[in-house]
Amino acid sequence: MSDHATTVRRFWESTEARDWPALTALLSPDLVYETEQTRERVRGPGLLRLFQEFPGDWHVHLRRVVAGGDAASSIVDATLDGEPMVALTFFAFDATGLVTRIEEWWPEPYEPPPGRAHLTERF
Amino acid sequence: MSDHATTVRRFWESTEARDWPALTALLSPDLVYETEQTRERVRGPGLLRLFQEFPGDWHVHLRRVVAGGDAASSIVDATLDGEPMVALTFFAFDATGLVTRIEEWWPEPYEPPPGRAHLTERF
Numbered sequence: 001m002s003d004h005a006t007t008v009r010r011f012w013e014s015t016e017a018r019d020w021p022a023l024t025a026l027l028s029p030d031l032v033y034e035t036e037q038t039r040e041r042v043r044g045p046g047l048l049r050l051f052q053e054f055p056g057d058w059h060v061h062l063r064r065v066v067a068g069g070d071a072a073s074s075i076v077d078a079t080l081d082g083e084p085m086v087a088l089t090f091f092a093f094d095a096t097g098l099v100t101r102i103e104e105w106w107p108e109p110y111e112p113p114p115g116r117a118h119l120t121e122r123f
Numbered sequence: 124m125s126d127h128a129t130t131v132r133r134f135w136e137s138t139e140a141r142d143w144p145a146l147t148a149l150l151s152p153d154l155v156y157e158t159e160q161t162r163e164r165v166r167g168p169g170l171l172r173l174f175q176e177f178p179g180d181w182h183v184h185l186r187r188v189v190a191g192g193d194a195a196s197s198i199v200d201a202t203l204d205g206e207p208m209v210a211l212t213f214f215a216f217d218a219t220g221l222v223t224r225i226e227e228w229w230p231e232p233y234e235p236p237p238g239r240a241h242l243t244e245r246f
Contacts, residue, residue, distance in 0.1 A: 005191070036209065038235040040243040050242050064213065068128070068191025075213060075226075086159065088211040088228055090187065090198060103198075105211055107230035112161040119173050120163040 003097055005067035008074050011091075011099065012062040020048055028098040035104050047102075056081045126220055128190035131197050134214075134222065135185040143171055151221040158227050170225075179204045 007026055014022035024045070033042040033050075042050055063075040076087040085106060092101040112120065130149055137145035147168070156165040156173075165173055186198040199210040208229060215224035235243065 034246070037230050037232050039232075039246050040235050040239075041246050042243050046242050050239060053239065053242070055238065064194070066189050066191055066194045066196045066213065068189055068195075071187070071189045072191075073189045073196040073213075086228070088230070090189065090196075105209070105228065105230040107160050107211070107228040108233075109160050109162075110231075112163050115178065116163075116173060116176065119169045119176070120165050123157070123162050123164050 004070075004072040004091070004093055005065045007093070007097060007099065008065045008067065008072045008091060009062060012060050012074065012076060015051060016060050018052075020052070023051075024048065026099055028094050028100045030094075030100055031098075031102070032100070033102040033104070035106070037105055060087070127193075127195040127214070127216055128188045130216070130220060130222065131188045131190065131195045131214060132185060135183050135197065135199060138174060139183050141175075143175070146174075147171065149222055151217050151223045153217075153223055154221075154225070155223070156225040156227070158229070160228055183210070 011023065011026055014026070027047070029044055031044050031047060033047045034040070058080045059078060061077045063077050065072060065074045070093050072091045072093070074089045074091070076089065078085045078087055087104055087106055089102060089104045091099055094100045134146065134149055137149070150170070152167055154167050154170060156170045157163070180203070182202045184200045186200050188195060188197045193216050195214045195216070197212045197214070199212065201208045201210055210227055210229055212225060212227045214222055217223045
């Protein structure tokens with residue numbers, strides 16, 4: 001497992017554990033976190049406050065990580081007050097291995113478009 | 124750039140070019156493609172038919188690829204009849220480098236949740 005994969009694993013484990021010092025140790029002071037769906041941007045330690053202040057009973061569990069070069073991505077299974085959600089997150093790292101950039105998406109279920117049932121199974 | 128990154132780049136370039144032989148050459152006959160949001164699964168050459176039959180004027184442009192180990196992921200900027208969309212795609216490969224598994228999400232914009240405007244900028 002690459003160092004970046006380890007960092008992503010620790011990112012989600014320390015977030016789930018609400019271990020803010022452990023999470024902070026992974027992050028560049030210049031961190032930029034963006035959620036393109038809402039066009040929101042959070043800088044540096046603002047991310048910790050976002051997590052700390054996020055309402056409800058939330059949990060995050062890393063399903064998969066892909067890491068290579070100066071980047072990584074993850075699929076996270078989350079729950080918010082028991083409701084399942086999925087996060088897709090892309091990470092970039094500085095030369096020392098700290099996380100400098102996070103781009104995250106929270107896709108929601110939707111109905112299959114018409115006209116392709118002959119090509120698909122449902123699961 | 125790893126071989127898997129090259130494969131992902133070719134995947135999107137041949138899809139955009141509607142170069143079905145070039146796309147087919149990248150895919151395992153055992154390919155499984157899943158969109159968890161709609162709970163749809165497509166097997167093997169069904170993916171080509173899905174692309175070929177997809178209605179409207181659609182385009183795909185690779186924004187970023189992350190590749191490492193036996194996996195890769197990509198961010199794609201797409202348009203459908205001129206409307207911008209984003210696809211997040213996770214790829215797995217067999218020992219010969221062919222794509223065996225694709226999991227894809229198409230997240231949509233949503234309004235920022237209340238109560239965090241003091242932590243965020245908008246872009």
